[in-house]
Amino acid sequence: MRLPRVKPEHAPHRLGDGTVRLGGALYGIASEITDTDGWAWTALTLMDGTRPPATIAAELRAAFAALTQEDADDIVATLLSSGHVEEAAPSPCEELSEREKERYGRTRDYFRWVDLTPREHGWEPQLRLKSARVLVLGLGGTGSHTAWTLAAAGVGRLHLVDPDAVELSNLNRQILYTEADIGRPKTEVALDRLRRVNSDIEITAERTAVDGPEELARLIDGWHVLALCADRPREPYGIQTWANRACARAGIPWVSGGYHGPLVSVGVFGPGGPCFECVRAGIAPQPGGGYAWPGVTGASAGLSGQLVAHDVLAQVTGMTAAAPGYFHGVTLLDPDGHVYARHPSRDGCEICS
Structure with a gap:
């Protein structure tokens, strides 16, 4: 991903014991991360759509002296593949007309919410329907x-x-x-x-x-x-x-x-x-x-x-x-x-x- 951000519907919450919860348990798509050191929480906070993955990893490592570069890269890569993160600047979808995008925009929002597979632009489920x-x-x-x-x-x-x-x-x-x-x-x-x-x-x-x-x-x-x-x-x-x-x-x-x-x-x-x-x-x-x-x-x-x-x-x-x-x-x-x-x-x- 070029500029990753946490999906708004999957905004992270940190519990008292340090556990990070993503996705919402009521929706059946929640994930929990044991995060006693705060590494995942910090990485998710940095994923706001303004930084590329390399910058997120570098800032994460700078915030925690105990982290190696390999550790920071692994944390970022794991979160990017979790399905709770999306591309803030998605690639254009040329296969759908502007009329179709307007018609099915709410459907795209739904699939973006429930889909835990990282996508290029989020219109992939709609293309399958088409x-x-x-x-x-x-x-x-x-x-x-x-x-x-x-x-x-x-x-x-x-x-x-x-x-x-x-x-x-x-x-x-x-x-x-x-x-x-x-x-x-x-x-x-x-x-x-x-x-x-x-x-x-x-x-x-x-x-x-x-x-x-x-x-x-x-x-x-x-x-x-x-x-x-x-x-x-x-x-x-x-x-x-x-x-x-x-x-x-x-x-x-x-x-x-x-x-x-x-x-x-x-x-x-x-x-x-x-x-x-x-x-x-x-x-x-x-x-x-x-x-x-x-x-x-x-x-x-x-x-x-x-x-x-x-x-x-x-x-x-x-x-x-x-x-x-x-x-x-x-x-x-x-x-x-x-x-x-x-x-x-x-x-x-x-x-x-």
Whole structure:
């Protein structure tokens, strides 16, 4: 880095015992440094965007006679690679237009905050989104929210698939439709709405029902991630099982989510982790198991769609908190009701073991 500075969201705090904390424990990205001599604290203080690394190391060494030049250089290098420091004078990003930079500036700020990989200019996650190809299967309560968020985030190519027409009963939760759309194909309405949300990306749609694993395999061909927001046919051995096997053969990740009364959950699966069928085998079956069981509000559907979109964005950008192969979510009636389930691959699983 030419002129490093600590990210404002990661401002360091020094505890009474000398420990330095960066990032904020509440955000899940905190780091703690044992710093009884104050070396790290001083180096971080010097990283204010006005000094190059060599000057920081020289001033650090001058402040502490016990430090060798090698020690000072190592401290500075370690902090620069920690992810809590950014370039105060970033390189220009030529791949995005000024219009795109204005549109996605807040997204860049978010990724700068959570990204612990040092970057040249901070637009790298947005460039990954721009080149991504995502298939959204199902445009109901979960899928309509998912599709809107992916379009707004700047996913470069979206393909929307759903067989249904808009019904009055959809309107309590499906964000893309209005009373005037009743009777129209969901794909037609969604295509129109989302193109007006973001005209800088390519969006296509296909009105079709997925009636077998071969049809699902056809649909995912050529896409980077599947957002599975459809719930028919139901499990066991329904559309999630088809996706599990088809995506494994294609070598792509997939995210599936929905609601089951007050339970909102999402599954993230793909290369590098246990598959859906292995994780499901380790979970006790729930009464009426399956997504989209009757009983839903706009809030529960919206949460499921936004969680799916969040995990798709994480897969595309590489900002993943864990390797694929788990379910997570919330139980809305329990303030402590965070859901997380991960189980190892079964011996002999043809997909992931």
